[in-house]
Amino acid sequence: MKEANTNIVLKTENLSIGYTTKKTIYTVASSINFELHKGQLIGLVGANGIGKSTLLRTLTKVQDAISGKVIINDSDLNALSPIELAKQLSLVLTEPLYSKNSTVYELVALGRHPYTNWVGTLTEEDKSIVDNALRLIGIEVLKSRRCFELSDGQLQKVMIARAIAQDTDLIILDEPTTHLDMYHKAYILKLLQKLTKETKKTILFSSHEIDLAIQLCDQMIVMTENEVVSDSPCKLIERGTFESLFPKDLIDFDSKTGSFKVKK
Known part of the structure; x- marks a missing residue:
């Protein structure tokens, strides 16, 4: 068991994310439990406004969690100083x-x-x-x-x-393919995949390029209105996770091709 744990770079324990004001707490997502392992490329996907950026900000200590824990290399995120954290993870923002x-x-x-x-x-x-x-x-x-x-x-x-x-052991990128054309979107994600293989670093990125993430990622974190699930793309397809991402009036997920298609 201890040998397996040495490969866990980050994990969450019953994490709840959202915003707090003086009068209320607004929870975006709760009961978030996943592990990120050494040398993996992980894609974080979900519909617009579902909370992907909120999750990334919480994982990187930009904002506080409502409850639960984030553990990086066996250390509680909240116990790390800014310099200590900067030696554990690096962050690439959209802007x-x-x-x-x-x-x-x-x-x-x-x-x-x-x-x-x-x-x-x-x-x-x-x-x-x-x-x-x-x-x-x-x-x-x-x-x-x-x-x-x-x-x-x-x-x-x-x-x-x-x-x-x-x-750092962990690199987190917030929508690294924004403003890029289709070729360069694929190029950047393929580059990230290559880096995980060559450097053994763990790379987590958020993206709207779900089809590309399915093809290239070792693991995916999928945020829906009801839950946050994490597994390999193949297992997520098998359990029908992607079929619940969007309203069914316009697009469908084709489990055979692993891609979304516009309804005719």
Whole structure:
């Protein structure tokens, strides 16, 4: 049992997520229990407004849980300081905060911030890690370019490289394929899959690209109005989970092809 647990990077225990005000508590989802294992690509999917971003914000300590626990590498999320957490997980947001006048190298190097001294001086080891991140993502030729010169797809690769440079066991991305065309959506998700195989890091991402996630993910977390379930794509298809994601008046899920189809 202990050997198996060493592969659990993150788990939730009876987690409830939502918002609290002075007068009321609004629960988005409750009884959330899942485990993320080392070297897996995990897709978080669900309808618009179902609570995917709320779940990610709770998992990354951006907002508090209503109840329950999030455990990262055997540590309670609430017990971790900001620096300790930054050494456990890296986060790629839909709208990143950075100076577009920065070079690609400078932006990727920000991933080393949890490990550098107070003036942010990079050691030779830090520089080697940054160079390796650029190589893994295949953007070495862009390292001297300014961020404002990049396309959306290139910039997304730079943000992923920064997360790799941060060198955490867990990388969480909030809708990494937003604003990309179909080819680049598939490219980014295929890149994430490749990274899990090469680096053994665990990557969790939220997405509306459910068909692509089914094809590429080792595990999926599916949020519906009634529950949050997690399993392999094949087992989720077998139990009919995807058929309950959307109203049936316009689209159907085809369990044979593992994709959604518009009704004729």
